[in-house]
Amino acid sequence: MGFHRWLVWFALACGVLAHAQSTPSRAPEVTFDDEAALLSADFNLTLGSALEEALARGVPLYFVLETEVVRERLLFNESLASRSETFRLAYVPLTRSYRLSSGLYTQNVSTLEAATRQFSKLRATRVAERKVLQKGERYVALARLRHDTSQLPKPLQLSALASREWSIEVDPVRVTFFTP
Numbered sequence: 120m121g122f123h124r125w126l127v128w129f130a131l132a133c134g135v136l137a138h139a140q141s142t143p144s145r146a147p148e149v150t151f152d153d154e155a156a157l158l159s160a161d162f163n164l165t166l167g168s169a170l171e172e173a174l175a176r177g178v179p180l181y182f183v184l185e186t187e188v189v190r191e192r193l194l195f196n197e198s199l200a201s202r203s204e205t206f207r208l209a210y211v212p213l214t215r216s217y218r219l220s221s222g223l224y225t226q227n228v229s230t231l232e233a234a235t236r237q238f239s240k241l242r243a244t245r246v247a248e249r250k251v252l253q254k255g256e257r258y259v260a261l262a263r264l265r266h267d268t269s270q271l272p273k274p275l276q277l278s279a280l281a282s283r284e285w286s287i288e289v290d291p292v293r294v295t296f297f298t299p
Contacts, residue, residue: 149260149296150243156252157243158186160292162264164239167287170266171231173275174217179209181270182238187261188247199258200247205267206238239264239289252298262292 147160166174174180184204189196207220216227217234228234246260266287268275 147260147262147292147294149246149294151249151299152243153249155245155249156188156247156258156260156296156298158241158246158260158262158292158294159243160241160262160294162239162241162289162292164235164264164287164289166231166235170287174208174210174231177210177212178272178275179207179270181267182206182208183265183267184238184241185261185263185265186244186246188252189259189261190256191259196259199251202246208234249298254298257295257297260292260294260296264289 147158150157150159166180170180182205184206185201186203187201188199190199204221207218209218209220210216211218211227214227216229217231219226219228219234219237221238226237228237241262244262246262247258252258
């Protein structure tokens with residue numbers, strides 16, 4: 120893992136980069152099935168008026184869910200598994216609904232709250248294969264949900280840099296667990 124990436128995760132773990140409008144509402148937990156470690160957690164995600172207005176005007180919003188499992192070391196953490204998933208949220212004026220897309224998955228939802236709930240509540244999300252985890256070892260699962268402003272049209276990217284109304288990052292999730 121590169122020094123820059125390690126520095127970002129370290130800062131997240133310390134809460135330095137976490138500009139939060141809310142905190143996770145459910146205690147995060149790691150469970151196991153036969154093949155993987157699974158993370159469950161809730162993020163309270165509230166879009167500000169600027170983002171809701173942009174959606175209503177046809178600007179799609181992109182959100183990124185990043186997860187990582189690390190083994191903590193004295194100087195540098197060892198990253199064992201990481202995953203990133205991008206969600207695209209758009210308003211469809213013809214049907215007055217919201218369209219949520221991620222990869223090949225697309226779903227139409229009637230309300231904005233229901234749409235954001237789909238990607239802000241993790242339920243048994245696979246974070247690491249069991250074969251990379253050693254029995255009895257201590258690990259840390261990290262999860263972060265953020266708004267990807269780099270996907271906005273260029274004029275709005277400048278607005279996002281200058282205004283806090285475009286920032287919706289929530290507190291990252293950090294769970295320490297032992298492999299059974």
